[in-house]
Amino acid sequence: MSNETAESKDLIPDGASPSDRRAKTIRLKDIAELAGVHVTTVSSVLSPRANSRIRVSEKTTARIQELAKRLNYRPHWHAQIMRKRKTGLIGLIEFGRSEIHNTRMRELVRTVRAEGYRALTSNVLWYDDNLDGSGVKAAIDFVIGAQVEGVILITPAARLAPSDLYEIQNAGIPCVAFNGVHFPWIPQVRSNVAEGAETLTRHLLSLGRKRLVLVNTWGTPQKDENANWPTLERIAGFTKAIQSAGGTVVDGLESLRKIPRSSQQITGGLFVSDKKPLYSDMLVGYQLTTELFEAGEYPDALFCSNDQYAAGAYRACFEKGVRIPEQVAIVGFAGEAGTRFFCPALTTVDTLAPSNAKTVMDMLMELIRQERPINDDVLLKTPCQLIIRESCGSNLGREKLTPIRMSDLP
Numbered sequence: 001m002s003n004e005t006a007e008s009k010d011l012i013p014d015g016a017s018p019s020d021r022r023a024k025t026i027r028l029k030d031i032a033e034l035a036g037v038h039v040t041t042v043s044s045v046l047s048p049r050a051n052s053r054i055r056v057s058e059k060t061t062a063r064i065q066e067l068a069k070r071l072n073y074r075p076h077w078h079a080q081i082m083r084k085r086k087t088g089l090i091g092l093i094e095f096g097r098s099e100i101h102n103t104r105m106r107e108l109v110r111t112v113r114a115e116g117y118r119a120l121t122s123n124v125l126w127y128d129d130n131l132d133g134s135g136v137k138a139a140i141d142f143v144i145g146a147q148v149e150g151v152i153l154i155t156p157a158a159r160l161a162p163s164d165l166y167e168i169q170n171a172g173i174p175c176v177a178f179n180g181v182h183f184p185w186i187p188q189v190r191s192n193v194a195e196g197a198e199t200l201t202r203h204l205l206s207l208g209r210k211r212l213v214l215v216n217t218w219g220t221p222q223k224d225e226n227a228n229w230p231t232l233e234r235i236a237g238f239t240k241a242i243q244s245a246g247g248t249v250v251d252g253l254e255s256l257r258k259i260p261r262s263s264q265q266i267t268g269g270l271f272v273s274d275k276k277p278l279y280s281d282m283l284v285g286y287q288l289t290t291e292l293f294e295a296g297e298y299p300d301a302l303f304c305s306n307d308q309y310a311a312g313a314y315r316a317c318f319e320k321g322v323r324i325p326e327q328v329a330i331v332g333f334a335g336e337a338g339t340r341f342f343c344p345a346l347t348t349v350d351t352l353a354p355s356n357a358k359t360v361m362d363m364l365m366e367l368i369r370q371e372r373p374i375n376d377d378v379l380l381k382t383p384c385q386l387i388i389r390e391s392c393g394s395n396l397g398r399e400k401l402t403p404i405r406m407s408d409l410p
Contacts, residue, residue, distance in 0.1 A: 026073045035064050046073070088116070090364070091143030091151040091173075094123040095160070095180060098281070098308060099336040100352065104154050104178060107357035115361060120146055124157075140164055144171045150364045156180035158220045158227035174367030178360045179351075181227050187367070187378045189360045191351035193230055193333075196384030197237025200331055200349050201303065203386060205245050205266065207393055209301040209329055213256070213269040214238045215288045215313070216305035221274060234305055234333070235270060242268035253295055261298075269299065285312025293320045299328060301392070307332035307339050310346055310391075325393035335387060344390035351384050 028046065032039040037060060044054035045064045056064075067073075090112045094105055105121065112119040122142050127135035136159060143151055144167065151168055153160070156177055165183060168175050177188040204212060216234060220227045239249045247266030250256050256269035273288055285304055292299070293316065304310040310332035317324055324330050324344055332339060335350030359382065366372040388394050 026068075026071045031064060031067050031071065031073060034067055035060070037064070086149055087147045088118055089120045089146055089148040090115075090117045091146065091148035092119055092121045092154060093139050093143060093151065093156075094121070094154040095125070095157045096155050097123065097125050098334075099338060100307070100334045101155060103337070103352055104357070107352070108152060108154065108178070108360065111357040111361045115365065117149070120148055136160055136164055140167055144168065144173065148173060150368050151175040152360060152364060153177040153180065153186070156183075174364060176360055176364045176367065178356070182229065182379060183226070184377045187363050187372070187380075189356060189363060189380045189382060190229075191356075191384050192381040193233035193351070193384070194237040194240075195381075196333070196349040196351065196386070197234045197303075198241045199237075199384070199386050200333070200347075201238050201241035201268075202245075203347075203388065203394075204301045204303070204329060204331065204392060205241065205247075207329065209392075210247075210264065210266050211261065211269075211299045212238075212242065212267070212301040212303060213271050213292065213297070213299040214303045214305070215285065215292075215309060216270075216272045217284055217288075218272060218274055231272065231305065234303075235272070238268060238270075238303060242266060253292070253297060257295065257297060269297075281306060281308030282312040282315075285309030286316050287312070289313040289316035290319070293322070298322065301329040301331070304330060304332050307334045307336045307346060307348055310339075310348070311342070314342065325391055329392040331392055335385070339387075340389065342391065347389045347392040347394070348387050349384045350387055353382055353385070356382050 028039050028042045031046075032042045035042065040054060041056055041060065042064050045056055045061050046068055092105060092108055092112070094101055109119040109121065120143060122139040124135035124139050127138035151173055153175065158181055160181060160183075162183065165175065165186060169185075175186055177183070177186050177190075179188075179190045182188050182190070201212065214234065216231050218228055218231060225232060242249050245266050247268055248259075249268040249270065250259065251270045251272075253269070253271055256267070256271075259265070259267050271288060271292065273284075285308065288309075289302065289312065292302075302313055304313055310330055313330050314324065316322075317328065317330070322328055330346070332346050332348040333351070335348050335352060339346040339348050359380065363372070363378075363380070372378075
């Protein structure tokens, strides 16, 4: 047995009771002595945020990490807070619960940890379910009470009032937003939706589709730009592509019905509803597509504003006996992972580039380090990616899924 192993066993002997293990607190100094390095070297490995400028070799890093694991080392969080007067926490407040929202949250948690912070996650809807709709205040109170060092708002909704944000700023906490409603005094990173919508529409037109309908809803009755930018940008990109191809864009179902289906003119219809059932995007897509069909309007292509709307549209087509993509091409928007399992697989636009989460965190770190004004009105748009699959009728989109045998699973 090596001296290192023997000494580590002396710190917490085999067979020690749980109470004995709790009583014996493993310190950075203990690990440093066993590893034969300075305590700041251990700190730079196990608490990278505190010693980001110290370079440690891979061999030494591996030895320190192995000792920490063997000794079940846990940072003394409260002691660190008292010593540094900082919690090392970043608050993540989410305003949705779909698959794309979960993906954003996972990427941000990973990025926060890579910066040496802990992520304190909270979802407004968790509180809504138990506090009669007062989730925004509860989530903000939670992160402020935890004394987080920064806040990331993930897809903030129109229900977030300026007074809620003032609470964060009055607490002296830097804050950035990732997608969602844009508040002029909160730096934000969001997808370039207009560009993505234009690219998707051009693809449909390249496949010979001539009668296209954009299915969407308004976020608020006022139809203002701050709360409704996702809808407005989809409309802008859709309209630009149609008009660039020499087509006409009409607003509303009645206007679309006035153009004969026999017409060879490229036509884009905007079917944007004021009614939206709470928490049920699939139901929205189903209801709007059903309404189209029952009015006798069968477009060549249906541009659904998100992938959940597209799922509802699939159901409406199934009930009406409309074949996808032979009779109608259906496309979505967001790039949820499950869309490749739609039948046929859904053509969509991926709005979540892998670098987005890092861009958001970099912006927050600039605020924390006071390298950027805390009320900086910056709006950074990131590119989207077109994912071509079977639902639009393109032969390029046929993906083969490789079956996994149960015996191959771990």
